[in-house]
Amino acid sequence: MMKISLSLQLHKRFILSLLLLAVFIWSLTSIHWNSELFHAGGIPTILQIVEGLIKPNFEPSILLAGLESAWTTLAYAVAGMSLAIVYAFIVGVLASGTLTTRKFSRIISKVFFRGILGFTRSIHELIWAWLFVAAVGLSPYAAILALAIPYGGILGRIFADMLNDVPGEPIIAIKAAGSSRLQMLFYGYLPLVWADFISYTMYRFECAIRSSAIMSFVGLGGLGFQIQLALADLKYDAVWTFVFFLIALVICVDGWSHLVRKGLTDHKRKKGLGSGWISVLFATLLIAGSWIYITIGENARLFELLSEKNMEYAKTFFGGLLGINQDDSAFLDVESWVHALKLTFETLEMSIMAIGFATIVAFLTVIPAARNIANGNLTLKKNWYNLPLFGFIRLLYIFSRSVPELVWAMMIIFIFKPGLLPGALALALHNFGILGKLWAEVVEDMDPRPIRNLAAAGASRIEIFFYGILPIVLPRFLTYILYRWEVIMRTTIVVGFVGAGGLGMDFKLAMSYFDYTQITLLLLCYMILVIIADFASETTRKAVK
Amino acid sequence: MMSKTMIEAKNITKHFERKIALSSLSFSIKQGELVALIGPSGAGKTTLLNSIAGLVPLRSGQLLLDSLPLEDYKRGKKFAKKIGVIRQQFDLIGPLAVIHNVLAGKLSEWGLIKSLFSLLIPQEKELALTALERVGLRDKAYEITTTLSGGEQQRVAMARLMVQNPEIILADEPVASLDPARADDVLAMLTKIVLEEKQTLIASLHSVEYARKYFTRIISLKNGEIFFDLPTEKVSDELLKELYQLKEQD
Numbered sequence: 001m002m003k004i005s006l007s008l009q010l011h012k013r014f015i016l017s018l019l020l021l022a023v024f025i026w027s028l029t030s031i032h033w034n035s036e037l038f039h040a041g042g043i044p045t046i047l048q049i050v051e052g053l054i055k056p057n058f059e060p061s062i063l064l065a066g067l068e069s070a071w072t073t074l075a076y077a078v079a080g081m082s083l084a085i086v087y088a089f090i091v092g093v094l095a096s097g098t099l100t101t102r103k104f105s106r107i108i109s110k111v112f113f114r115g116i117l118g119f120t121r122s123i124h125e126l127i128w129a130w131l132f133v134a135a136v137g138l139s140p141y142a143a144i145l146a147l148a149i150p151y152g153g154i155l156g157r158i159f160a161d162m163l164n165d166v167p168g169e170p171i172i173a174i175k176a177a178g179s180s181r182l183q184m185l186f187y188g189y190l191p192l193v194w195a196d197f198i199s200y201t202m203y204r205f206e207c208a209i210r211s212s213a214i215m216s217f218v219g220l221g222g223l224g225f226q227i228q229l230a231l232a233d234l235k236y237d238a239v240w241t242f243v244f245f246l247i248a249l250v251i252c253v254d255g256w257s258h259l260v261r262k263g264l265t266d267h268k269r270k271k272g273l274g275s276g277w278i279s280v281l282f283a284t285l286l287i288a289g290s291w292i293y294i295t296i297g298e299n300a301r302l303f304e305l306l307s308e309k310n311m312e313y314a315k316t317f318f319g320g321l322l323g324i325n326q327d328d329s330a331f332l333d334v335e336s337w338v339h340a341l342k343l344t345f346e347t348l349e350m351s352i353m354a355i356g357f358a359t360i361v362a363f364l365t366v367i368p369a370a371r372n373i374a375n376g377n378l379t380l381k382k383n384w385y386n387l388p389l390f391g392f393i394r395l396l397y398i399f400s401r402s403v404p405e406l407v408w409a410m411m412i413i414f415i416f417k418p419g420l421l422p423g424a425l426a427l428a429l430h431n432f433g434i435l436g437k438l439w440a441e442v443v444e445d446m447d448p449r450p451i452r453n454l455a456a457a458g459a460s461r462i463e464i465f466f467y468g469i470l471p472i473v474l475p476r477f478l479t480y481i482l483y484r485w486e487v488i489m490r491t492t493i494v495v496g497f498v499g500a501g502g503l504g505m506d507f508k509l510a511m512s513y514f515d516y517t518q519i520t521l522l523l524l525c526y527m528i529l530v531i532i533a534d535f536a537s538e539t540t541r542k543a544v545k
Numbered sequence: 546m547m548s549k550t551m552i553e554a555k556n557i558t559k560h561f562e563r564k565i566a567l568s569s570l571s572f573s574i575k576q577g578e579l580v581a582l583i584g585p586s587g588a589g590k591t592t593l594l595n596s597i598a599g600l601v602p603l604r605s606g607q608l609l610l611d612s613l614p615l616e617d618y619k620r621g622k623k624f625a626k627k628i629g630v631i632r633q634q635f636d637l638i639g640p641l642a643v644i645h646n647v648l649a650g651k652l653s654e655w656g657l658i659k660s661l662f663s664l665l666i667p668q669e670k671e672l673a674l675t676a677l678e679r680v681g682l683r684d685k686a687y688e689i690t691t692t693l694s695g696g697e698q699q700r701v702a703m704a705r706l707m708v709q710n711p712e713i714i715l716a717d718e719p720v721a722s723l724d725p726a727r728a729d730d731v732l733a734m735l736t737k738i739v740l741e742e743k744q745t746l747i748a749s750l751h752s753v754e755y756a757r758k759y760f761t762r763i764i765s766l767k768n769g770e771i772f773f774d775l776p777t778e779k780v781s782d783e784l785l786k787e788l789y790q791l792k793e794q795d
Contacts, residue, residue: 173636173702176598177709178625178653183660187649191641 024356052236077212080147087152092159121153202257320516347502357428370443400433482537557606581756625653629711650709696727716748
């Protein structure tokens with residue numbers, strides 16, 4: 001008995017990996033694998049899309065439109081993020097419980113404010129956008145608020161976690177010096193976490209750019225709108241031009257955020273105008289510019305949102321969601337529930353397939369994509385093809401993650417018939433790049449000494465991988481898989497919008513038919529999924545530790 | 546003139562779950578004394594210091610600070626003027642500039658607005674700079690604290706204590722992570738300041754050598770009890786040997 005439990009303990013990670021693999025294979029059985037999956041014209045369409053990729057449209061009018069919509073996308077993202085930071089700061093501090101002295105009130109404030117943060121981030125930004133557009137019409141504020149609410153939820157939660165994880169000694173010392181709670185916050189907690197918080201916010205800003213781009217799919221301007229129009233006209237060459245604009249935007253933001261993070265980790269203080277202050281100045285200009293553009297350029301007024309007409313719309317809409325003045329509410333109907341739960345289950349399968357595909361591709365590519373392996377530092381071996389391969393895979397990763405799932409889905413839907421598979425593929429296409437990048441960074445951050453030791457002892461590359469690298473990185477790899485799975489779960493509903501199956505497809509239909517109570521029902525199912533995903537990944541993560 | 550009693554402990558007891566951390570300790574410490582607290586790991590040195598600092602509640606017994614019960618002090622200015630704490634170098638806010646860490650000793654006297662404003666333009670700058678001058682770090686006032694060495698950080702913590710200016714200083718292993726030269730440096734500076742300011746010092750130490758060199762009185766703890774409490778010159782090698790003896794050898 002002891003022996004079995006001991007070997008279970010020893011092979012815990014291995015067993016868990018097998019279990020996750022089995023779940024993935026099971027999810028594949030939900031698809032009928034035959035030629036029916038493709039459209040009749042699927043193959044020619046692929047060729048056309050690839051042709052467009054090789055020869056994108058660089059006509060001046062297209063470039064100009066691309067530049068303009070890129071700015072709109074950036075402005076919405078910046079404005080949304082600036083609101084999100086304010087929201088995250090206030091609610092995050094309250095949710096961390098650092099301001100409360102008594103145990104009881106601390107628990108109450110933690111549960112309450114963490115609940116708010118949890119709710120706001122569990123709903124995808126595109127759904128918020130849809131709700132806002134349905135409630136207040138097509139205003140830039142619909143996009144900005146739709147970005148600010150879920151991003152604020154995510155940032156706020158991370159902020160609260162950071163505040164809770166602050167090392168105890170400096171805080172006790174400040175407390176012992178007789179400072180008040182607020183003084184402790186400003187002299188103790190905030191200086192200790194602000195560097196990490198800014199790093200994380202910059203990383204989220206990159207995600208916000210992508211989210212802002214897809215806001216177009218509910219009718220708000222920006223790069224996504226142009227992509228959507230071009231796709232509708234079957235102008236694949238123009239589609240790629242706009243996609244390249246988006247990629248360029250993401251790369252710029254990524255580069256900036258890399259600079260900021262690097263500046264924060266190097267503690268040396270330089271005299272004069274350091275890169276930190278330039279970034280602050282740049283950020284201030286960007287925020288001011290975005291808000292000026294939105295309020296003056298797009299002539300959007302915040303108080304217009306609160307006009308009587310809009311209030312009336314909002315009242316009808318949210319009242320409808322709650323089933324007020326409706327005879328048969330879908331969320332009180334057993335049959336609707338059965339149907340919705342079936343879709344929920346399908347969505348779950350889709351998310352598992354998606355993370356499975358993404359994991360396979362990332363797993364096959366991650367080793368050559370790590371810088372310390374490519375330049376031979378880790379394994380003490382170097383081949384001529386290492387560096388070009390490294391560059392190629394990294395480029396592939398950037399390409400994969402810069403294009404939002406929704407855009408991938410819109411293209412794939414031209415090739416595959418609607419169903420779970422195209423949705424899963426779209427999600428996988430976007431996520432393998434993210435997963436690969438995160439994993440490659442894990443390998444790059446590894447302690448090189450044990451690996452070099454193995455290499456010096458004459459182990460081959462495959463042996464080094466299984467004896468040295470994999471055991472060290474596996475827990476972190478698993479953590480990232482689970483973390484991405486959570487994100488994918490939230491996004492499943494979005495790829496459904498364009499016909500990629502699951503809850504999203506029905507959600508869009510219900511929206512088009514103004515079937516409010518059906519929307520509520522689907523949102524409930526979606527939240528069940530998100531909670532399941534949170535719970536499952538949290539449990540698995542603990543098991544891996 | 547008889548100096549007044551600063552700390553008086555009457556049968557103080559502290560438990561962690563079922564383990565006894567402090568078992569009915571009694572002692573009194575007069576103003577101006579330099580007391581070293583020694584004993585094996587887990588003997589209760591840190592717990593005793595935390596109890597005096599009001600950071601952990603006692604199970605029973607009474608602690609009098611300047612003849613007032615500890616419970617009568619509310620957190621805040623009055624208490625901060627009575628007791629100050631210094632630990633290993635980990636208790637500074639790393640990402641802040643040195644001067645802000647030093648001025649944190651003033652937080653009990655400052656309101657919120659003044660303390661926030663001070664993060665932009667340091668307030669009562671001269672006070673902080675004088676304190677830094679005394680620990681020899683005046684030129685490092687505007688550097689980020691984490692960039693300083695361990696010994697320098699400990700001196701920043703001392704400058705903060707000078708700004709706070711409490712009557713009693715509790716030092717919990719103040720030199721634990723420093724090399725011998727830095728440790729000597731820090732202890733010499735700490736005891737010199739305490740004598741000049743007529744403060745009272747209680748420091749827990751892992752090294753008997755430092756206790757003998759810099760302190761006037763040694764209290765030794767073993768298993769949560771006072772093993773001996775003697776003026777430094779009366780502490781014999783035999784007593785110390787017995788103090789650090791492992792259980793198996795009893």
